Amino acid sequence: MSRFRTALCIASLLGPVGAAPAQSQPAAGGEGRELIVFAAASLREAFEKMSATFKREHPGVQVTFNFAGSQELRVQIESGAAVDVFASADRRNLNALKAGRLVEAERIFARNEPVLAVPSGGGGAINSLEDLPKAKRIVVAAPEVPIGGYTAKILERAYRQYGDQFRKQVEGRIASHELNVRQVLAKVRLGEADAGFVYRSDVASVGTGVRAIRIPEELNVTAEYPVARVRAAKHSKLAAAWIDLMTSPEGQLILGQSGFLSGRPSAARQTP
Amino acid sequence: MKLPFANRPRNLGWYIGTRLPAALLLAFILIPIAALIFGISVSGFFAGLRHPLVGPALQLSLSTTLTSLTIIVLLGTPLGWLLSRPKGRFLHWAELAIQLPVVLPPAVAGVALLFAFGRRGLIGAWLDRIGIQIPFSTAAVVMAEVFVAAPFYIQGAVAAFERIDRNLIRVARTLGASPVRVFFRISLPLSAPGLVSGAALSWARALGEFGATLMFAGNLTGRTQTLPLAIYTAMESDLRAAQSLSIVLVSVAFALLWAVRGGAAQLLARDGGAMRDRAELPPAERA
Amino acid sequence: MFRFQVETTVGDLELGVELSVSEGPLILAGPNGSGKTSLLLLLLGLMRPERGHIAIGEQVLFDSSSGIDLSPEERSLGYVPQEYALFPHLNVFENVAFGLRSPATRLGRTERVRRVESLLGEMEIGPLARRLPRLLSGGEKQRVALARALAPRPRALLLDEPLAALDVGARRQVRAFLATYLAGLQLPAIVVTHDAADAVALGRQVAILERGQVVQRGTYAQIQAQPRTPFVAEFVSAG
Numbered sequence: 001m002s003r004f005r006t007a008l009c010i011a012s013l014l015g016p017v018g019a020a021p022a023q024s025q026p027a028a029g030g031e032g033r034e035l036i037v038f039a040a041a042s043l044r045e046a047f048e049k050m051s052a053t054f055k056r057e058h059p060g061v062q063v064t065f066n067f068a069g070s071q072e073l074r075v076q077i078e079s080g081a082a083v084d085v086f087a088s089a090d091r092r093n094l095n096a097l098k099a100g101r102l103v104e105a106e107r108i109f110a111r112n113e114p115v116l117a118v119p120s121g122g123g124g125a126i127n128s129l130e131d132l133p134k135a136k137r138i139v140v141a142a143p144e145v146p147i148g149g150y151t152a153k154i155l156e157r158a159y160r161q162y163g164d165q166f167r168k169q170v171e172g173r174i175a176s177h178e179l180n181v182r183q184v185l186a187k188v189r190l191g192e193a194d195a196g197f198v199y200r201s202d203v204a205s206v207g208t209g210v211r212a213i214r215i216p217e218e219l220n221v222t223a224e225y226p227v228a229r230v231r232a233a234k235h236s237k238l239a240a241a242w243i244d245l246m247t248s249p250e251g252q253l254i255l256g257q258s259g260f261l262s263g264r265p266s267a268a269r270q271t272p
Numbered sequence: 273m274k275l276p277f278a279n280r281p282r283n284l285g286w287y288i289g290t291r292l293p294a295a296l297l298l299a300f301i302l303i304p305i306a307a308l309i310f311g312i313s314v315s316g317f318f319a320g321l322r323h324p325l326v327g328p329a330l331q332l333s334l335s336t337t338l339t340s341l342t343i344i345v346l347l348g349t350p351l352g353w354l355l356s357r358p359k360g361r362f363l364h365w366a367e368l369a370i371q372l373p374v375v376l377p378p379a380v381a382g383v384a385l386l387f388a389f390g391r392r393g394l395i396g397a398w399l400d401r402i403g404i405q406i407p408f409s410t411a412a413v414v415m416a417e418v419f420v421a422a423p424f425y426i427q428g429a430v431a432a433f434e435r436i437d438r439n440l441i442r443v444a445r446t447l448g449a450s451p452v453r454v455f456f457r458i459s460l461p462l463s464a465p466g467l468v469s470g471a472a473l474s475w476a477r478a479l480g481e482f483g484a485t486l487m488f489a490g491n492l493t494g495r496t497q498t499l500p501l502a503i504y505t506a507m508e509s510d511l512r513a514a515q516s517l518s519i520v521l522v523s524v525a526f527a528l529l530w531a532v533r534g535g536a537a538q539l540l541a542r543d544g545g546a547m548r549d550r551a552e553l554p555p556a557e558r559a
Numbered sequence: 560m561f562r563f564q565v566e567t568t569v570g571d572l573e574l575g576v577e578l579s580v581s582e583g584p585l586i587l588a589g590p591n592g593s594g595k596t597s598l599l600l601l602l603l604g605l606m607r608p609e610r611g612h613i614a615i616g617e618q619v620l621f622d623s624s625s626g627i628d629l630s631p632e633e634r635s636l637g638y639v640p641q642e643y644a645l646f647p648h649l650n651v652f653e654n655v656a657f658g659l660r661s662p663a664t665r666l667g668r669t670e671r672v673r674r675v676e677s678l679l680g681e682m683e684i685g686p687l688a689r690r691l692p693r694l695l696s697g698g699e700k701q702r703v704a705l706a707r708a709l710a711p712r713p714r715a716l717l718l719d720e721p722l723a724a725l726d727v728g729a730r731r732q733v734r735a736f737l738a739t740y741l742a743g744l745q746l747p748a749i750v751v752t753h754d755a756a757d758a759v760a761l762g763r764q765v766a767i768l769e770r771g772q773v774v775q776r777g778t779y780a781q782i783q784a785q786p787r788t789p790f791v792a793e794f795v796s797a798g
Binding site for chain 2: 604657711
C-alpha cells in the first residue's frame with residue numbers, strides 16, 4: 001500500500017515535468033530550428049492554426065508561442081527575452097519597442113473590433129452599450145493592456161454621449177482591471193462579470209457562453225495589430241517568413257476566420 | 273596569512289564541504305534581493321513611492337493580511353490541536369487534504385475558489401440568491417489569502433502541539449485543571465514559539481499572494497489590488513514604481529519576520545527548555 | 560479506602576483488575592506491557608474503562624452501571640507520572656502551587672503561599688522555590704513532583720515508577736526518603752514499579768500484574784515464599 005502511494009506521488013510530480021518538454025521536441029529528421037513568437041493573447045487560436053501551415057512550408061521548424069497581454073510581452077522583450085517576432089494588439093507597445101530600437105520592419109497585419117461581451121443566457125438585460133449601467137459588475141482590462149486602452153477611449157466617448165449619470169454608474173460598477181483580454185473573457189464566461197470589453201475575435205474563439213454586443217460605430221475604436229521582427233532575432237529569415245505568412249492571403253483568411261478584420265483599412269473605418 | 277590557532281579549522285575538507293554549498297545557496301537568495309534594493313537610487317525610490325497605486329495597495333495588503341492572519345490563528349489553533357492528538361481516519365485524511373493549497377498553483381487555487389464561491393459556484397450560487405457576492409470584493413482577497421496561507425500555520429501548530437509531553441497534560445488534569453485551563457496554562461505557553469513561527473510563515477505567504485487573488489478577487493485599486501498585484505500592474509507602465517513597491521514589500525515582510533522571530537525568541541527563553549533551543553548549546557562548540 | 564474493579568481492553572491487552580488499598584502503599588509490579596500505567600490512567604479518569612466501579616471512601620468516582628464518570632479534575636487523586644512531568648515553564652513554587660489555583664480548591668493567595676511553602680519545607684526543597692525544573696537534579700525533581708501532587712490534599716496518591724529516572728546512587732537516597740514519607744502519609748497510595756527493592760522499601764502489600772490480570776497479591780514476604788508465576792519468582796529473587 002505504501003509503495004503504491006509512493007509511486008502515485010512520484011508520478012503526479014513527474015506528470016507536468018514530462019509533459020512540458022514535448023513541445024520543444026524537434027520534428028524527426030529536421031534541423032531543429034525554433035521560431036519564437038510573442039503575440040497578444042487575442043491571437044492564440046489564429047496563430048496556432050497558422051503555425052500548422054508554417055510548419056508544412058518549413059519542415060523541421062518548431063514554432064513556440066508566448067501569448068500574454070502585449071504590455072507584458074513588451075516588458076519581457078525590453079528585459080532581453082530571446083524572441084524573433086512580436087505581434088502586438090496595439091501600436092503603443094510596439095512603438096515603445098521601436099523607440100528602444102529593439103524591433104524593425106513593422107507592418108499592420110490585422111484589425112480587430114472591440115465589443116461588449118455579456119454571458120449568454122444571462123437574461124438579456126443588456127442589449128446595447130447604453131444598457132451598460134444595468135450590469136452589476138463590469139470587468140475591463142488594465143489601461144496598459146491594449147484592450148484596456150481601447151476600452152478607456154470608448155468609455156470616454158460614451159460618457160460624453162450618454163451623460164454624467166451613465167458615467168457615474170459605469171465607473172462605480174467596474175469590478176476589476178484584468179491583465180489581459182482573455183482574463184476579461186473568462187470572467188464574463190464564468191458569469192462572474194455581467195459585462196466586459198473584449199475583441200470580437202475573442203467571442204468568436206470561444207463559441208458558446210458569451211454573447212457579443214456591437215459598440216456604436218461613432219463611439220468605437222479600431223484596434224490595429226502591428227507585427228515586427230525583433231532585431232536581436234536568432235532566425236531573422238524565418239521571422240520574415242512568418243510575418244509574410246501573416247500578411248499573405250492564406251494568413252489573412254485564417255485571421256478572418258478567427259474574427260479579425262483585414263489588415264488593410266477599409267474606407268469606412270477611421271482610426272483614431 | 274595564517275589564522276590564529278583558535279580559529280583554524282581542524283578538518284579543512286569538512287569545513288569547505290559544509291561552508292561552500294551553504295554559501296552558494298545563501299548568495300543565490302541574497303543577491304537578487306540586494307540587486308533589487310541597490311538597483312535604484314534613493315531619490316528614484318521615493319519618486320516611485322509617490323505613484324498613486326502605492327498608498328492603497330500598502331493599506332490593503334496590511335489590512336487584509338492582518339484579517340487573514342487573525343482568522344487563520346483563531347480557527348487554525350484548535351484545528352492544529354485536534355490534529356496533534358491521536359486521530360481517527362477522517363482527521364488523518366483531513367490533515368493531508370489541508371496541505372493541498374501548498375502544492376496547488378495559486379492560479380488553480382483561484383479557479384477553485386471561483387468554482388466554490390463564484391456567482392455560479394457550488395456555494396456562491398446560494399449566496400448570490402440572498403444577495404451576497406464574494407468575487408471582486410475585499411472579502412475575496414481575505415479568503416484567497418486564508419486559503420493559501422492557512423496550511424503553513426496549521427502545520428506549525430500541529431508540530432508545536434505534538435512536541436508537548438503528554439504527561440504534562442495528564443498531570444495538569446489530575447491537579448484539577450479543566451481542559452480549558454490546561455490549554456491556556458500549559459499547552460499554549462509551551463507551543464507558543466512554534467505557533468508564532470507558523471504564524472510568521474503564514475503571514476508572509478498571505479502578503480505575497482498573487483495568483484489566487486487575481487483570479488478570485490480581481491484587480492481594483494483600493495479594493496482588491498494588494499501590493500503584489502500593484503507591483504505587477506505597475507511593472508508594465510512604470511518600472512521605477514514597481515521597484516519601489518517591491519522594496520516596500522520586502523521591507524514590510526522582513527520587519528514582520530524580524531518582529532515575530534524576536535517575539536518567539538523571548539517566548540523560547542521562558543519555556544524552561546521544554547523545547548530544545550539554541551541557547552542550550554555550549555558556545556562555540558566545534559562541530 | 561480506595562476500592563476499584565475495572566475491565567477494559569487497551570490495544571490488544573485485556574485488562575481486568577479488582578483491588579483495594581487501605582493502609583500503607585500498594586505496590587503494583589509486573590513486566591512491561593502488563594497494563595500497570597494503563598491501570599493508573601483508568602483510575603485517574605484519563606481513560607475510561609468499559610466496565611467497572613471505582614470508589615474512594617464514600618465517594619464514587621466511576622460506575623459503569625449507573626453512568627457515573629467523574630472527570631480527572633474532579634477526582635482529587637494525586638499523580639506523579641514517570642519522569643515526573645514537571646511543568647518546564649514554571650518554577651518549583653509555581654509547579655507546586657498549580658493544583659491550588661483551580662476554582663475548586665478555593666484558596667486565597669496567602670493560604671496558597673503558606674501551604675506551598677510548608678510542603679516545600681517538608682520535602683526539604685525550600686531554597687529551590689524559584690528554580691526552573693531543568694536545573695534540578697533527579698531527586699529534587701521527584702520531590703517537587705510529590706509536593707505538587709500533594710498540595711491540593713488529594714484523597715489518594717498514585718506514583719508511576721518514582722525511582723526509575725534516577726541513577727543508582729540517587730535511587731537509594733530517594734527510596735529511603737520516599738519510604739519514610741509514604742509511611743507517614745495517611746493516604747491510600749499505589750506505587751507502580753518493576754524494581755523489587757522498591758517493593759520491599761515502599762509498600763506493605765504487593766499486587767503482581769501480568770497481561771492485564773492480577774496473578775498474585777499479598778505481602779512481600781508472602782509472595783516471596785510462594786511465587787505463583789515465573790515473573791514473580793524472578794521478581795522476588797532480585798529483591
